Amino acid sequence: MRPETDHPSRGRVSLPDRVRSPWWELGRRVLAALAILVGTVLLVYVDREGYRDGNDPTNTLTLLDAFYYTTVTLSTTGYGDIAPVSEQARLVNALVITPARIAFLVLLIGTTLEVLASQGREMFRVSRWRKKMDEHVVVVGYGTKGRSAIETLLNNGYERSAIVVVDPGLVAMEEANRDQLVGIVGDATRRGVLRQAGVEKATHVIITTDRDDSNVLVTLTVRQLNPDAWIVASVREHENVPLMRQSGADSVITSSDAVGRLLGLSSMSPMLGSVMEDLMTYGEGLEVAERDLLVTEVGKQPQSLPDQVIAVIRDEKVYRYFDPVVSLLARGDRLIVVRPAKELPWAPRPGTHGEDLADED
Numbered sequence: 406m407r408p409e410t411d412h413p414s415r416g417r418v419s420l421p422d423r424v425r426s427p428w429w430e431l432g433r434r435v436l437a438a439l440a441i442l443v444g445t446v447l448l449v450y451v452d453r454e455g456y457r458d459g460n461d462p463t464n465t466l467t468l469l470d471a472f473y474y475t476t477v478t479l480s481t482t483g484y485g486d487i488a489p490v491s492e493q494a495r496l497v498n499a500l501v502i503t504p505a506r507i508a509f510l511v512l513l514i515g516t517t518l519e520v521l522a523s524q525g526r527e528m529f530r531v532s533r534w535r536k537k538m539d540e541h542v543v544v545v546g547y548g549t550k551g552r553s554a555i556e557t558l559l560n561n562g563y564e565r566s567a568i569v570v571v572d573p574g575l576v577a578m579e580e581a582n583r584d585q586l587v588g589i590v591g592d593a594t595r596r597g598v599l600r601q602a603g604v605e606k607a608t609h610v611i612i613t614t615d616r617d618d619s620n621v622l623v624t625l626t627v628r629q630l631n632p633d634a635w636i637v638a639s640v641r642e643h644e645n646v647p648l649m650r651q652s653g654a655d656s657v658i659t660s661s662d663a664v665g666r667l668l669g670l671s672s673m674s675p676m677l678g679s680v681m682e683d684l685m686t687y688g689e690g691l692e693v694a695e696r697d698l699l700v701t702e703v704g705k706q707p708q709s710l711p712d713q714v715i716a717v718i719r720d721e722k723v724y725r726y727f728d729p730v731v732s733l734l735a736r737g738d739r740l741i742v743v744r745p746a747k748e749l750p751w752a753p754r755p756g757t758h759g760e761d762l763a764d765e766d
Contacts, residue, residue, distance in 0.1 A: 640657060719737070
């Protein structure tokens with residue numbers, strides 16, 4: 406019978422592993438074992454008057470005898486030829502050496518215990534992650550589109566801990582964990598899997614699977630679980646865009662059409678194609694960005710601003726910069742601009758130097 410946590414309707418949380426060298430782990434355990442051994446030897450040697458050697462009762466224990474007694478005691482061999490006889494030595498054996506023996510044995514069988522303990526540790530990590538996860542981004546699908554979307558989020562200031570990947574493939578989830586991302590192994594069309602990803606608390610959901618029908622079903626399920634999340638979905642065919650919007654997607658990207666248009670532009674005008682590719686590539690040349698309107702920009706025309714304004718967002722609607730509705734900018738507006746990807750001395754980036762923002766308040 407399949408374990409409950411692996412059921413396809415629930416999904417399984419997969420947290421990124423802490424990257425540690427196996428030699429570091431081995432060295433840590435060896436040093437701990439040596440510390441216990443050396444400490445016990447010194448303890449026995451300091452209190453050597455309280456021990457007697459059955460083979461030579463008249464002689465006091467040497468350092469070699471203390472080492473011999475420690476090894477056979479910690480390994481529970483216990484030949485009995487050397488034994489504590491004074492009350493002090495017996496008390497030290499009961500309160501110090503016996504716990505040291507237990508610790509030494511734990512180190513010897515540490516590999517087995519590590520496997521058992523790791524399950525409990527993983528449950529604790531998942532529980533702690535669930536408590537912290539809030540207002541995060543859920544990315545459904547860790548293929549080329551999903552990885553590119555996550556890379557863009559990271560480049561724009563998102564923390565890896567604020568992103569959750571959902572994918573049914575174990576290989577994809579291993580790749581996500583190697584990239585230090587939390588993942589849910591499961592089918593995102595299932596309610597339980599999306600709940601495992603905390604979709605009810607997510608602010609954004611990005612859907613990037615390769616099947617339009619799956620994307621529609623995931624969108625419907627996400628919208629039912631979280632009416633307020635901003636859903637961005639990809640579709641392969643343009644004819645499925647209306648269906649995706651009816652399903653609850655706020656933004657729909659047609660992958661095949663976008664690639665086709667870029668290919669067409671590049672064939673007719675290679676320079677225009679390179680500019681379009683530049684706009685879609687983060688960190689180099691030009692970038693498309695959304696920013697707040699500044700107090701000093703209120704009442705101005707979009708064309709007069711330092712940034713190249715291409716659209717204005719007003720009352721949750723997008724207007725082109727030449728639309729008469731936004732001929733003069735007003736408080737509460739947001740701007741879609743084309744600007745240098747990196748600030749240059751001759752091209753400062755408004756809104757990034759602590760200027761007063763012209764919000765509605």
